[in-house]
Amino acid sequence: xxxxxxxxxxxxxxxxxxxxxxxxxxxxxxxxxxxxxxxxxxxxxxxxxxxxxxxxxxxxxxxxxxxxxxxxxxxxxxxxxxxxxxxxxxxxxxxxxxxxxxxxxxxxxxxx
Amino acid sequence: xxxxxxxxxxxxxxxxxxxxxxxxxxxxxxxxxxxxxxxxxxxxxxxxxxxxxxxxxxxxxxxxxxxxxxxxxxxxxxxxxxxxxxxxxxxxxxxxxxxxxxxxxxxxxxxxxxxxxxxxxxxxxxxxxxxxxxxxxxxxxxxxxxxxxxxxxxxxxxxxxxxxxxxxxxxxxxxxxxxxxxxxxxxxxxxxxxxxxxxxxxxxxxxxxxxxxxxxxxxxxxxxxxxxxxxxxxxxxxxxxxxxxxxxxxxxxxxxxxxxxxxxxxxxxxxxxxxxxxxxxxxxxxxxxxxxxxxxxxxxxxxxxxxxxxxxxxxxxxxxxxxxxxxxxxxxxxxxxxxxxxxxxxxxxxxxxxxxxxxxxxxxxxxxxxxxxxxxxxxxxxxxxxxxxxxxxxxxxxxxxxxxxxxxxxxxxxxxxxxxxxxxxxxxxxxxxxxxxxxxxxxxxxxxxxxxxxxxxxxxxxxxxxxxxxxxxxxxxxxxxxxxxxxxxxxxxxxxxxxxxxxxxxxxxxxxxxxxxxxxxxxxxxxxxxxxxxxxxxxxxxxxxxxxxxxxxxxxxxxxxxxxxxxxxxxxxxxxxxxxxxxxxxxxxxxxxxxxxxxxxxxxxxxxxxxxxxxxxxxxxxxxxxxxxxxxxxxxxxxxxxxxxxxxxxxxxxxxxxxxxxxxxxxxxxxxxxxxxxxxxxxxxxxxxxxxxxxxxxxxxxxxxxxxxxxxxxxxxxxxxxxxxxxxxxxxxxxxxxxxxxxxxxxxxxxxxxxxxxxxxxxxxxxxxxxxxxxxxxxxxxxxxxxxxxxxxxxxxxxxxxxxxxxxxxxxxxxxxxxxxxxxxxxxxxxxxxxxxxxxxxxxxxxxxxxxxxxxxxxxxxxxxxxxxxxxxxxx
Numbered sequence: 001x002x003x004x005x006x007x008x009x010x011x012x013x014x015x016x017x018x019x020x021x022x023x024x025x026x027x028x029x030x031x032x033x034x035x036x037x038x039x040x041x042x043x044x045x046x047x048x049x050x051x052x053x054x055x056x057x058x059x060x061x062x063x064x065x066x067x068x069x070x071x072x073x074x075x076x077x078x079x080x081x082x083x084x085x086x087x088x089x090x091x092x093x094x095x096x097x098x099x100x101x102x103x104x105x106x107x108x109x110x111x112x
Numbered sequence: 113x114x115x116x117x118x119x120x121x122x123x124x125x126x127x128x129x130x131x132x133x134x135x136x137x138x139x140x141x142x143x144x145x146x147x148x149x150x151x152x153x154x155x156x157x158x159x160x161x162x163x164x165x166x167x168x169x170x171x172x173x174x175x176x177x178x179x180x181x182x183x184x185x186x187x188x189x190x191x192x193x194x195x196x197x198x199x200x201x202x203x204x205x206x207x208x209x210x211x212x213x214x215x216x217x218x219x220x221x222x223x224x225x226x227x228x229x230x231x232x233x234x235x236x237x238x239x240x241x242x243x244x245x246x247x248x249x250x251x252x253x254x255x256x257x258x259x260x261x262x263x264x265x266x267x268x269x270x271x272x273x274x275x276x277x278x279x280x281x282x283x284x285x286x287x288x289x290x291x292x293x294x295x296x297x298x299x300x301x302x303x304x305x306x307x308x309x310x311x312x313x314x315x316x317x318x319x320x321x322x323x324x325x326x327x328x329x330x331x332x333x334x335x336x337x338x339x340x341x342x343x344x345x346x347x348x349x350x351x352x353x354x355x356x357x358x359x360x361x362x363x364x365x366x367x368x369x370x371x372x373x374x375x376x377x378x379x380x381x382x383x384x385x386x387x388x389x390x391x392x393x394x395x396x397x398x399x400x401x402x403x404x405x406x407x408x409x410x411x412x413x414x415x416x417x418x419x420x421x422x423x424x425x426x427x428x429x430x431x432x433x434x435x436x437x438x439x440x441x442x443x444x445x446x447x448x449x450x451x452x453x454x455x456x457x458x459x460x461x462x463x464x465x466x467x468x469x470x471x472x473x474x475x476x477x478x479x480x481x482x483x484x485x486x487x488x489x490x491x492x493x494x495x496x497x498x499x500x501x502x503x504x505x506x507x508x509x510x511x512x513x514x515x516x517x518x519x520x521x522x523x524x525x526x527x528x529x530x531x532x533x534x535x536x537x538x539x540x541x542x543x544x545x546x547x548x549x550x551x552x553x554x555x556x557x558x559x560x561x562x563x564x565x566x567x568x569x570x571x572x573x574x575x576x577x578x579x580x581x582x583x584x585x586x587x588x589x590x591x592x593x594x595x596x597x598x599x600x601x602x603x604x605x606x607x608x609x610x611x612x613x614x615x616x617x618x619x620x621x622x623x624x625x626x627x628x629x630x631x632x633x634x635x636x637x638x639x640x641x642x643x644x645x646x647x648x649x650x651x652x653x654x655x656x657x658x659x660x661x662x663x664x665x666x667x668x669x670x671x672x673x674x675x676x677x678x679x680x681x682x683x684x685x686x687x688x689x690x691x692x693x694x695x696x697x698x699x700x701x702x703x704x705x706x707x708x709x710x711x712x713x714x715x716x717x718x719x720x721x722x723x724x725x726x727x728x729x730x731x732x733x734x735x736x737x738x739x740x741x742x743x744x745x746x747x748x749x750x751x752x753x754x755x756x757x758x759x760x761x762x763x764x765x766x767x768x769x770x771x772x773x774x775x776x777x778x779x780x781x782x783x784x785x786x787x788x789x790x791x792x793x794x795x796x797x798x799x800x801x802x803x804x805x806x807x808x809x810x811x812x813x814x815x816x817x818x819x820x821x822x823x824x825x826x827x828x829x830x831x832x833x834x835x836x837x838x839x840x841x842x843x844x845x846x847x848x849x850x851x852x853x854x855x856x857x858x859x860x861x862x863x864x865x866x867x868x869x870x871x872x873x874x875x876x877x878x879x880x881x882x883x884x885x886x887x888x889x890x891x892x893x894x895x896x897x898x899x900x901x902x903x904x905x906x907x908x909x910x911x912x913x914x915x916x917x918x919x920x921x922x923x924x925x926x927x928x929x930x931x932x933x934x935x936x937x938x939x940x941x942x943x944x945x946x947x948x949x950x951x952x953x954x955x956x957x958x959x960x961x962x963x964x965x966x967x968x969x970x971x972x973x974x975x976x977x978x979x980x981x982x983x984x985x986x987x988x
Contacts, residue, residue, distance in 0.1 A: 031143040049143065049169045053136065054178040061121050061182045063114070069135075072142065074149075079139050086114070 015047065015055050017098060020064060020083060020091040029078040030056060056081060064090050125183035136179055144169050194507045198514035208483055209515070212476050215879050216519025216565060218872050219472025221526030224558045226465040228531050230458050232548040234451050239374055239547070241314040242407075246446040247414060249281075249404040249421075254438045261400035263441075265393055267428075268404060271441070274424050277417035279409050282309040283387060283402035286378055289361040290651055291346070292839045296830065299649065299841040300342065300382040302360060307386065310337075312407050313377065320354045320369035327386045335386065336365040340373040342382040360385065362653060362839075378403065397435040405446070418443045454543050464869065469565070471613075471876050474606055476519075477569035478883035480512060482890055484577035491577060501578050508574040509567075516566025517559075524558040530868075537864050539857040603884050604920060610880045611924020611961060612931050614873040618957045619932040620939060621870035623950065624863040627943040631856060634945075636689065637787035637796065639726025642817050643848035644825045645687065648833065648840060650810040661808035662741060664836060669718060671832040672816060678828060680817035682724035685716040685809035688789050690851055696800065702769040705757040712753065713790070713799040716807050722748075722784055724815060732764035732782030735803040739781075745806055748782040753798035778802075791855055793944050815848070822847060862942065874964065877924075881968040885917050889972045901981040909977045917969025924965070925958045932957075 022036045034047040059065045064087030072078035144165045151161035202209040237243045250260040284305040291298045310322035327335050347353050356367050421441040429436045528550050655661050672681045686692050696714035700707040719735040739746050754763050763780045770776040786796035818825045826845045833842050936948035
């Protein structure tokens, strides 16, 4: 899945949430998304390509992103993904869930 | 809503799969390139950079596959794939497939056919609204409780007043009457009913109206409602039929309505008139002539209504002691009346066919298991490639389902044939036969049992085979389970039972077929070739005096004789070979014989009767035209009568006394040969003939012989009759061959059924033996190889396998013989001229069974001999 430095298991669906978040700013192609996540997380989160493309396909099927072909920075054909309105909604939902989850885990850890 | 949109997108991706593939591949290539560029920028060599990039990208194939999983509906697709594998597997093994499909088709087909019959006749409610509330009311006398009589009108009034279980009552009477007017006179079934009769059934008319209370008092004149069949046949579905006047039994009636197709209650009514009871019928409590249908109130059960009737009957016995002595009321549901005795027969059939289906499933289970064990290698490869046990089981399950559905499809076709055959061969009085059709429900039922069978027979093999450990299965063939001791396994026991059952069915069928053929060859003592019969019923109103009846008969004989193509003419008051007769009581002691008082067959016949039917004159003479009214009454007796009561004596000219009263004395003018004129299976009885011209009757049966075809003869008959009386209907015109065929229709039907089951049972058994021997051979391949290597010849191996088959067959035949011996006497009252334990039949069927069993073992036996010892030994 998403490989953290310590090879932890993350909650399922996190990758998709991260992808959606990355697309809020501007459309991107697959490689760009992976790079972005890596950079912003300061190399903690490294997206395995094996999970990236299946995740992108899932998002396409669910209608949370849409894709179109365009030209990349170095004039190569690349597929750009854009967030849809439904995707934006979904991102909100997932972010809320995620935050609630994190807060709960934090509470448990504090009482230890 | 989003689900639908999602599925829609999945579908689109599925359809554009190839394009999506290309795009994804291109996307991933770009990704690899960009990564490589990044590596080069970080300082790696170009090709090293590319390789590193590709390695990081990982297993592209797997990724593509995961991505692809999002396109379309993966579970559905793997299902479709399994189905395709299943079909391909069936195609590749035609022998196995054919046998398995045939077995299933037999089981499923027969089950579906019998289910259809049971559904149409027993399960389906009658074609009236809320028919479960419709009941029949009867009166019965405790001395003869099986004889159900109708209600009397005063009693019906009591029931109406004193009980609370019923909503409505409809008394009726049925008779046969004459319809005259334009066109040929016809005999029709007429029911006289009360004005609320139709509302009891909630039956609406197709045209016009049914009866209303005013019709009871005939305020609207004499009215009639027609049935759909009569309207279509006689009046060509005339839309302006309402208001027309027709003549029933010489009475003019106006048509006020036509019923829709399918409504013919009671029996096969063709017209309904109003019930006009006479003053006597209204008053007399013991005229039990009115059959009555009633509707129960919605919440009342038949049992509750019956107990209410019982209470009433008791109360009425005190009030009307004389009229109600020994009388009780009985209530039956209309449904039970319709279905009647056929219920037990059909349920037995259903059980038998269920059994057949189970045996078929067991057979196919064996086959599938044997095949599955042959495929262990293939299954092991699948497991090694990553298929889980459940995935393997699912695949096997679907293959079995495909097999079952294929068998079901063939079975459905067989069932359709079976149902139409049932309709044609069942005796005409089988209840509700006209409601039996080929219908879509059969397909649904077939689908259901196919699926169930598929699960049933597939479960055990799938469980066993999917447990294949890839390791052991991948080892080369030969190192398999060592041959277990050849004991008597469950499979063997099953086959022996199948054999015994098949033997039972075969014996029964053989006995019945022989019985039937002997019956049809019996010498009735009558000439029945080229004979056509018809029934005439002279209406009492116009033929009340015996003189008028004699006049009609004479004129009819003349009219018939004037027809050139008619060679022989006979008229009688009783049908011949139609299970009909009259009896007359005879006291032999009044005539010097020591025999006890008894009943004799009696018939009134025309002079030409004896020669037409081929009876021989033994002594004296036949009747002639001079034996008319006024002269003393002549009789002719048959040989049986003479030999039984007056052996060795000459009866011609003697006067016989029939009873103590004075007038009952008749002169014998002739003795004729015996005949079986009641039924082909009934032995000749002592019989006495009277001359129809001396002792006429209103019910007449005409028999004529002609070389012409039936329609021409019918036309001649009608012409002759109508020349005498243009309003006299000519009914039931049939050839004598048809009459005889109908008289044995019951028996023929049962023979046919029994034979069908016997053929099925035998086929299934054949397959069963094949399966078992086949399986054991496939288990013992290694052993066979060793045997042949150390010197056994092909014949030895053949003999070895055949002997195991013969052992099963012997056990089965023996069990079957014992069972037949014990159970065949069940059939004894159905058999004609052949004993249930006929030794030839028993031995014959046992031999047939042994032959069949050996044949079934032969094919796998031959396969065993073709084992190459080298291959078998190679992995020793």
